[in-house]
Amino acid sequence: MNKIIKTTALAAFTAIAVSSCTNKFEEYNTDPFALRTEDPSVLIATMFEPLMYVQQNSSQMVDQMIGTYGGYFALNARWNGQNFDTFNISDNWAGSAYNRAFNTIYANYFKIEHITEGRGHYFAFAKLLKAVSMARVVDIHGPIPYSQVQDGDMTVAYDSAEDVYLHIIDDLKSSAEVLTNFVTSAPGYRPLAGSDPIYGGDYSAWAKFAESIIMRVAMRTENKEAFVDAMNSPIGYIMSNSDNALRDPKSMGNPYNIAGSIWNELRPASSLVSYMVGYNDGRADKWFTPAAAAWQAQYGKYVGMRRGNEILPGYDANRSKLTFKHEDLLPVFVAAESQFLLAEAALKGWISGDAKKFYENGIKLSFEQWGVASVDAYIANKTSIPAGHKEAAAAQNYDRKTQVKIAWTAESTIEKHLEQIITQKWIANYPLGLEAWADFRRTGYPELAPSVSNLSGGIITNVVRGARRVRYPYQEKDLNTENYQEALTLLGGADNEATDLFWAQK
Incomplete structure (x- = not known):
């Protein structure tokens, strides 16, 4: 991979920074009301993208395409026969998440570190954005450079995935x-109010967000101590929908609207539609358009699309479409997820409390988030199960095997309760495809209809399990060879889409 910040450029910048920034250290970190000509908030403004991409091409290459592995979407274009949902992605596409995150984050992260001398609220905020962004990258690839990235040079040693998460x-x-202490010292002041598209510079909200991400990461990696510590933190975590981390796409518009409604390259996946239809889930009306009348008569109100589907002339217009609008906010972390994390923690015996209550709270929060009524009847439903998928092309049909129900019953096994938790968490986390994919790899839930086409050339041997990671950018093998080879040792397998991360279900 090309160096993100060239050594010579960094050296020159460092020389300038040392002479010009040291005297301003107190200004940047102590006096929040001081005027300044060199404002870290301008640098920070560019660092939000990797949390949830808004720029359409970045969103498509990362959240939408890799996100298809999470079972929410199917790709309605073949792009010269190379595609994520058929497991034959190009080398350029494979490196998209890695390259975009490293370029976007570290370009300004080190500038902020130099300006602030690595202290204070601006640097703490930049470090938070870096950590959350790299959590997504390690989820996708496994071991990545993290602790050794000190000077902007990306050609450094990798950390094990376990160490990256820590x-x-x-x-x-x-x-x-640090952010909490800043709020205490300067209540009501928001130095990033004009730069922050998620919380408008509310550091208290960001601190809760950080604790919530810790809970997510800790559950992923079986880190009970970190999970309990975050849950019990006096800072708090995202507990209500008013706390939700939602990104405003502003003038660029919601990228799912662009891909689904304007470019016609994204469709609701058959798996998501099948669960929603089987459960008679009112959120479906918020997420999908009805299928064409002729298909409704034969296959029901909503008809999704199998991943890896062959694009058949005349079929596309019949399927349901996505309903994202230009102005719709993009979820980054929602309160429902916190409750499902607590439900799983209680099920594991990590925490006291009623797993059933947390589970039902998660469903209630999701219904509230989407403005859907009748949640009590939904939670009490003891009979409905996910539906299968049927359409005109019989080869696309899928008979779902799971019998997972909605209502939590005492006689169910721990494994059945886990499937319930992850299934409802999956629905509630829509459209966070990367998070859904991580849970699917970690637990095996929910049951997803496998890709219709496997064009991996023998790399993916089990389409039900699907892709387990994405290979590294090809530049790493060429330009960071020694460290790349060591990364494969840390990974414990080949650099391809069939190798599991350490936390994945084997």
């Missing part, structure tokens, strides 16, 4: 503490 937890924890 560093991320530490960085989030320390950032949350």
Whole structure:
């Protein structure tokens, strides 16, 4: 991979920064009301993208395409026969998440570090954004450079995935503490109010967000201590929909609207539609358009699309479409997820409390988030199960095997309760495809209809399990060869889409 910040450029910048920034250290970190000509908030403004991409091409290459592995979407274009949902992605596409995150985050992260001398609220906030962004990258690839990225040179040694997650937890924890202390010292002041498209510069909200991400990461990696510590933190976590981390796409518009409604390259996946139809889930009306009348008569109100589907002339217009609008906010973390994390923690015996209550709270929060009524009847439903998928092309049909129901019953096994938790968490986390894919790899839930086409050339041997990671950018093998080879040792397998991360269900 090309160096993100060239050594010579960094050296020149450092020389300038040392002479010009040291005298301003107190200004940047102590006096929040001081005027200044060199404002870290301008640098921070560019660092939000990797949390949830808004720029259409970035969103499509990362959240939408890789996100298809999470079972929410199917890709309605073949792009010269190379595609994520058929497991034959190009080398350029494979490196999209890695390259975009590293370029976007580190371009300004080190500038902020130099300006602030690595202290204070601006640096803490930049470190928070770095940690959350890299959590997504390690989820996708496995081991990545993290602790050794000190000077803007990306051609450095990789950390094991286990260590990356631990560093991320530490960085989030320390950032949350600094931001909380800043709010205490300067209540009501929001230095990032004009730069922050998620919380409008509310550091208290960001601190809760950080603790919530710790809970997510800790559950992923079976880190009970970190999970309990975050849950019990006096800072708090995202508990209500008013706390939700939602990104405003502003003038660029919601990228799912662009891909689904304007470009016609994204469709609701058959798996998501099948669960929603089987459960008679009112959120479906918010997410999908009805199928064409002729198909409704034969296959029901909503008809999704199988991943890896052959694009058949005349079929496309019949399927349901996505309903995202230009102005719709993009979820980054929602309160329902916190409750499902607590439900799983209670099921594991990590925490006291009623897993059933947390589970039902998660469903209620999701219904509230989407403005859907009749949640009590939904939660009490003891009979409905996910539907199968049927359409005109019989080869696309899928008979779902799971019998997972909605109502929580005492006689169910722990494994059945886990399937319930992850299934409802999956629905509630729509459209966070990367998070859904991580849970699917970790637990095996929910049951997803496999890709119709496997064009991996023998790499993916089990289409039900599907892709387990995405290979590294090809530049790493060429330009960071020694460290790349060591990364494969840390990974414990080949650099392809069939190798599991350490936390994945084997």
